[in-house]
Amino acid sequence: MAKAKYVYIFGNKKADGDGSMKALLGGKGANLAEMTRIGLPVPPGFTITTEVCTYYYANKRTYPKELQAQVEAGVANMEKILGKKFGDLNKPLLVAVRSGARDSMPGMMDTILNLGLNDQTVIALEKASGNPRFAWDCYRRFIQMYGDVVMGVQKRPGEDHEPFEIVIDQLKEELFPGQHHVEDTKIDAEGLKELVNRFKALVKDRTGKAFPNNPWDQLKGAVGAVFGSWMNDRAMVYRRKYGIPSEWGTAVNVQAMVFGNTGQNSGSGVAFTRDPASGEKVFYGEFLMNAQGEDVVAGVRTPEPVALLKNEQPKAFAELEKVRKTLESHFKDMQDFEFTIEDGQLFMLQTRNGKRTGLAAVRIAVEMVKEKLITWETAITRVPAEQLDQVLAPVFDRAAVKAAKVIAKGLPAGPGAASGRIYFNADRAVLAAEAKEKVLLVRVETSPEDLRGMIAAEGILTARGGVSSHAALVARQMGKVCVCGASALHVDYANKILIVDGQEFKEGDYLSIDGTLGEVYAGELKTAASEIVQVLVEKSLDAKDSATFRNFKQLMDWCAKATKLLVRTNADSPDQTANAIAFGASGIGLCRTEHMFFEGDRIDAMREMILAENTEDRKKALAKLLPYQREDFIGIFKELKGLPATIRFLDPPLHEFLPHEGSLIRDLSEKIGVTPEKIAKRVAELHEFNPMLGHRGCRLGIAYPEISEMQARAVFEAAVEVQKKGIKVKPEIMIPLVGFPKELQLQIDVVNRVAQEVAKEKKTKLNYLVGTMIEIPRAALVADDIAKDAQFFSFGTNDLTQTTLGMSRDDSGSFLPKYGELEIIKKNPFASIDQTGVGRLMQMAVELGRKTRPDIKLGICGEHGGDPDSVKFCHRIGLNYVSCSPFRVPVARLAAAQAALSEAKAAKTAPKKKKK
Template sequence: ELKKQVDTALARVEKIMGKKLGDVSDPLLVSVRSGARSSMPGMMETVLNAGLTTNTIPGLIKKTGNPRFVYDAYRRLMMMYSDVVMEKAAGIEPKTENDGIRGKLEREIEKVKKQKGYRSDVDLTVDDLKKLCDKFKAIIKQTLKKEFPDDPQEQLWGGISAVFQSWMGKRAISYRRIEKIPEHWGTAVNVQAMVFGNTGDDSATGVAFTRNPATGEDMFFGEWLANAQGEDVVAGIRTPNPVNKAGKTADTKHLHSLEEAMPKIYKELFTYQKNLEKHYTDMQDIEFTIENGKLWMLQTRVGKRNGQAAIRMAVEMAKQKLINQETAVLRVRPDQIDELLHPSVDPAAEKKAVELAKGLPAGPGGAEGRVVLTADDAEAWANKGETVILVRNETSPEDVHGMHAAEAILTAKGGMTSHAALVARGWGKCCIVGCSELDINLAKKRVNVNGRIIKEGDWITLNGTKGRVYEGKLKLLSANPEHNKWYKELMTWADRIRSLKVRTNADSPDDSTVARKFGAEGIGLCRTEHMFFGPERIKAVREMILSDTLEGRQKALARLLPFQKRDFAGIFKAMHGLPVTIRLLDPPLHEFLPHTDSDLKELAKDMGVKFSQLDAKNKSLHEFNPMLGHRGCRLGVTYPEIYAMQARAIMEAACELKKKKVKVIPEIMIPLVSHVKEFEAMKEVVVSVAEEVQQKCKVKVAYTVGTMIELPRAC
């Protein structure tokens, strides 16, 4: 059935183009691409120039009169096909990054360029390319134990099969998991007639966005390369030129824009992008090719954008009547709102810092982290709790898992529409690309930056808004969403449309302040155990746990009381007039003790107790299933003095603030209740303390005591 569909569709394309696949005098060449229903930039495979063989090459040379273009297209086909079809789709896993067929062929090109003193791939002559094609065939056979296919139909079907298979490739699976794209959707395969941007100086290729995907500004934004094919732009092989004068930066102002180099074609492209955005009512990501002075549109799709850009686009499109306000609100995802919390580099610290390098600002915000040079290392280090910045020559779709794990991404090559830039923006990550000062040595695990050596594990700081890289850790400033006028306007629309009220989870005054700025209408859950882990507090908690007497526990709890009271006062103040639900201590006590013998020995020494005593206590507290054991309200039943101390801290803070005319609404939650008797016993403890505090302070505070139904037995 599939073969029949392909044959029918191919015959239609051949008729339209007036060419046939495999024809020796005027061959049709095709690209094989994915057609997933949700944009997955760079995650699915592509094969370009399928149909070029030793039989069709002479006819294409005669037809075009351009042998250099033909052999350039042939070497590109061999590079992509051997990588996508003969290696990945065949299930061949290279031992290391350097053992992959693509890397071997790229190194062969670099070797020729170095020998001849060339700066760019476009400097390669037709003789260079012919020799490279012969060399490529030998390397492919030696590495993959198969001849490169010389039959157009075999190339076509190899490409189709590989694109279908790439839906279940490692990088596509990782990306779908991150983006929550259902696996059962699958992908289509698109086979398109090729047009060529690498036939000479009047040909080009480019990627553009109808609005700036990094800032959201309503400005046509993109990049292009003369005498190139599409992969050169997105793969970061060459640093591309801005598509128009408005898109030039301090680092690209010397480069010719398409608007300047080919004004008529730019005007035509500008008209198309306006029409496409109007038709689809969303920002479009466009790929185009210019072949011998003629513009061809290859594809359009909804463009990826970061959170800041998504909010601005939604608001401005609604004001421009492209969409309504309800659509604008729904178009911004929750995780994109979360991105507004990303920090920025402190300008004062930046002035004193050592600047290592500069590049293109592909993903705004500030980030600090330890340098890692591979995606696998980024994921492994992040899993151990390290904050890392992934530094690469250029990223490829195989790096997606490491890019997601990293705090930020820095590449030596690539432009604003390269793979790294596209993916980083989609995830709201800080990213700098095209940082040409970086000389990365994977073998020695270090980076040479203008003579300064940065080793794996060293700290660096990125300013993704300016495209600057600094040595060491610089101070980062918290974001303030209230300064974002588009965010504020979008939230007023959301308030008008919504029917639910929204509270936040917050355990500190700072978190409460930020949540209030974001429009939270109270705190739905304040986890008091999170307040116990500060260095001064945890010691008192551990003393309380180790004490075998009520007097000893009360003494330790008395030291905790001022800390708890100060925290609650700060939270109530931040939430002035809004309800705050405070959950009393919930986790089992062993969670506050170290888990290893070495840490227990160190703690025993600090506390002046025997290791055997501490070890015995730790083991006595440990439970096979803590959810069913000694935790939550059952802890309060055994040690009511814990809940009494917390109730006192809450009510003293509330009473003192009420005297200062601050409106407080405490809601005290008894955790993990499974029976009404447990609740009644703990409520009595809380109410008794609350009444005592109010009498002492001579002030009345409206408060409630309740629980959250979270166990089947409680229903």
Template sequence: MTKKWVYLSSSAEKDLTKTLGHKPELAEAKVIMGGKGAGLATMTGTGLPVPPAFTITTEACIEYMNTGEFPKGMWEQTLQALGEIEKATGKGFGDPKNPLLVSVRSGARVSMPGMMDTVLNLGLTDETRPVLAELSGDEWFSYDAYRRFITMFSDIVMDYSREHFEEKLRELKHKEGVKLDPEVSLEGMKGLVDEYKKMYKDHFGTDFPTDPHEQLRLSIKAVFDSWSGARAIAYRDHEGLPHDWGTAVNVQTMVFGNLGEKSGTGVAFTRDPATGKKELYGEYLENAQGEDVVAGIRTPMKIAQLNQVMPDIYKQFVGVAKQLEDHYSDMQDMEFTVERGKLWMLQTRTGKRTAAAAIKIAVDLVDEGMITKKEAVSRVRSQDVDQMLHPFFDPQEKQKAKERGDLIAVALNASPGAATGGVVFDAEEAREMGAAGKAVLLVRPETAPDDVPGMLASQGVLTQHGGMTSHAAVVARGSNLPGVVGCESIRVDPQKKQFTVQETERVVKEGDVISIDGSTGEVFWGTIPTIEVEYEKQQDLIKLLSWADEIRTLGVRTNADLPEDAKRARMFGAEGIGLCRTEHMFFDPRARDAVVRMIMAKTDQERQAALDEMLPIQEKDFEGVFEAMDGLPVIMRLIDPPMHEFLPAREELIEEVATLRCKDPKSKELAEKEKMLQIVNAMWEVNPMMGLRGCRAGIMYKGLTEMQTRAYFQAACRCTKRGIKVKAEIMIPLVG
């Protein structure tokens, strides 16, 4: 029996039941037909007005990826499905008397930016265009549809940038003295189509395809190929999505929103995707095709304004939106077209939303009796909760910044939160300026332990290199510091105290103000207002987390190294501290100086003097941690990192010593630097993970473990005397 590669939307449920041996759940349908295909089948099956369509399965895409060819029988099934659409519409694909035009869309099982864009008006040729003009009664419309198709096919299917075509359109509008596409004359549009076909032939050495079936074959192939494109791969890597899912292909009968004032197109959500508020949210554009809403060719009107223009259509659409949300029990993202007063639904899918909206929608759906508490918790990602605990940019102000062209770059969103400050390229300078109350943002090629004081004094950190587990990312997350890392689209030059945006060659100098969004990885020029988070006022989040507590069976402790970290963790519901990294208490400049003297001490007396200075610092911090955790367990880990990390970087010392030798070979400073370099060289290791660290350092540096233990238990005793319940535990690193 030939494997089924193609499903008609009108009979998909019945055919899937036959294929699977049982009635498919929505998740199963999405695996085979993708999100768009499953949505079309659902809408068609519930009697909504959907243009006839069919879906080529994700399995066909996987087979194509493995072999480089369409799977056996797929093309024949595609032509059969096309024949069924011809029967349903009374039109013929390539028929010069009554042509069927279709759109071709990709559709993975989840919404996936970076996949192939939509191709509209497929099936138009020199032969079918005049018929479209006659049937629509609008010759200008037929040429507009044709030039759009040539542009989209060339760009999306053949990878010949649409910018070449858009430039010709801009030149024509300038020549005719008009601003909007619909204002271009009929003669101008005719000439533009001829120009586009000439450009295609000049570039590819062949005429624009005149066989609709060849147009369709190439478009399907382009959808399959887009799954393996760089953009799609990068997105899946970022979101942690498998690379072997494949994408479906959706072929749907064209309906036209650009057939006059009783036509239009729009995109809408059943709830506000930014806030989660229960109200219809979206935009509608009169006399336009779907791409016009996104392209911003004209300013669309709010979806509510459709009620004034076409009240009957608006009322029908509101009913459809409610029906779809009730069916899916989730907020829906819908695309629709109105063709000469008739509503057509083109797509529905679970809508993407902000962290705030995700939490509000989940809680509201429980309150409305549509989903269970367990379902609500499962729908909110951990990163959504994390993002809600950090200051964030006002979404409207951020959008304005993008519209102004102030978006500099997008990189890895290493640590959530929003930060704005003057650019500083030196960590020590950042520490000094931060201590003076100035808002700074540390920008480095990458960071090292020496940079930590400067990082902690900054509003946020931006690095050119590094990944999600780099030093900058780990420290930023552990310190609740907004961070963007791996920003390879900029060149950071600490010596010149500037960085350059490679694409535009725009130079950002020290002191210039930038803003970073650690939740999205975006970097902006200038200041963007932020919205401060007040946890106690986030009732939806508190409610959702209380449901998570009801459901979970796992105990949750926190990583907290300082009293303020412990207080924050306790407020968020931590049941203790699973790891207190004591070395972080030594990042304070005074404590760090004592650590350096302890490492470089020549005698036991010198080392003990340094340890005596370190003890009260640790004792005070331990006491603060116990106070915050009152009655909850605290696991303290003895100092763990390689000891050379507390000393200046080896490369910097070599450079400083060379400079001082040239200036004054007999200076006291040179002698001290040479001594430090000698110690660093002795401690330097190819693999510090296996070197002088953890319990080995405690053995090598006499008194270090004793000092830390004494500070810990003295703090515990002091707290106990004050009536604070203490549950103290110690972790000895690198034992076993």
């Protein structure tokens, strides 16, 4: 029996793995192997597989017995290639230990650099390099990282900075009194030796343990810390946000160190083959001379644009340009890569598909098709559907910007416009956001510990760090507006103030940031619609020729070619309908007729109807509502121009239309001539302990059929009116909350009777469907019986989720976050369909409905219709359409196209069945 293989080597033109092995080697390990295979200069190393991570957590944080020997063989391979020895007192081999999940999780897990140093090997490194400052700089970095990541040196209450940074700042103050913002590179070898001693003392003070000297013990501790970081708080928060399963685990990459901090002939950088913020095809990124990679990513120094590397290191820059082209032509996607230059020699440390904004994702996808790098089908799959929200997001109003003053400039790291109250601490930012404040998180530089605050914030502003810093990387992925490296900012954490341009801003004051231009403004600026919304909704011709609009339109045209699942909209007015049609909606999937009763005098007529004591009085009040509702339907049908409209009859309980406070009751009494006492009595009669499960939906139409009669007449009279103008009308009348077939039959009888009356009165024919919402479990269980009468089903997944899970959409917020943390639920079931529970009921209803009525039309009209994962699920179970709010239509269209392409790909690769 073959031994399990847990360690895969790479480097020196030889690799055990390749880029297809991300599930086993993680993204970083797989791509290091792939870069090795295509001949790029990768320092040698090895990857410990994700299977070890799974084993580690399943076996009380222990390792497979075969692992140690395989790790030792991996180290020996590096030693052989480099002519160095791990722990040697002459030529010591130092290594970097990094995480590597299957999906990139920038900054969420841990890294340790310069491992293998101790009081003896640092002297050996000093002698071997002839550079004392470099050797002691590596040692202090190693103690800082290892002390933080492995030994757990923590901040104490009241400390806003990391403990090691506090020690560095204290030493700088002693060495350079009165000088602000002194860079670490100014500390000489003697100063770094002192820093090493202070760091060791800090470790002992905070942990009670001495810093470990044995390199093998260091390696064991580092590997354990990286595996352990898979379950740290920020990694779990990140995974929940992006739907990364915890069972995937992380790999660990152990790689020979190359040094960007040996002097001014060395450096480190992070670069992108295209601009990840705008998508422009330019060499984009940053570097720092005499620095290690963490300096660039952590944002502790503000780096230089990578274009300037041509002046510092022309040979290395020319090599990087070649690498950039090689990476894009090989991986056929925009790459984010890390590099180090050691004494003029280039090394590649990592590559991955780069995180990008929605704007960039669309542009890169469209332009790569033009460049013949990818097909249009691949382009559709390259844009995460939810990122289209960013493309439609508002920008600052031009007039407001013209009148405002720029108080600081930084690097444009996450495009868009954001205004909010400033907070200097992630926890306080979260609390403010929970209190419904718009928040800007302002930091000197962000760290992974700030993740919760970054999620809560509208935008992120930092005084230090560049476009490849942690803040920028995470902001781009989340679609957050971000400005980094605004050096004019002075953040005073202790006093909770920001000083900039001679002005002082307290925590809670408003600032505005433009992440496209990198500009910071005082106060709250007015926003305007994005270019796409300007063209499609506001009909502005100014933006029609913009590249943003052209790229968006091209992507949507490709989606139309690929998709099977249609996308309708939830719309209750002509304006909403027009907006959705402009975005490509194929009709209305939900028109909530009750929304038409709240405007102007309509609510008074509705209240008269509710307060009526007999059928005759109810009909009189309903007669006042009829022309209003008919007029609304006329406007909607005109905008649809022949596309179908699913119209839901009255759904909410009647008490929602009545006032409950004394003063409002008195106002209504004067308006409609009914005594306050009578109104109060009726309010009390209509009170329900659980209105969601009470007298609403079809139950209202059955108790008061005159309500359904009026609504049906409004629909059909409007249809006749619009048909006279030569416009086709396709109304689909939807009866809500049906659970028993007889409920639907009774309401269909009313609809058909009114349709016949109107057709006879107007001497015309009417083309319409009658169907129901599947929104309670019983309806799904007896869908075959309901389908005998229903011509269509529309899943009302909001209520279906509530009634299936026994959870209130409005009240479950108190425990759902905890359920997410404990992974009882993978996603909020009110945001994304609970596919194994609610989804199973839906699938059952689809199968039963089609068994009775093979041509039954099937759709979804709950808010889940705009969620990409839910859209893809609806495609898989065979629905005809989804419906969502107008501004979510492009998101749903893209998700539907992606689902169709995924299905087609699976069909191509599926094994063919043998003929009998």
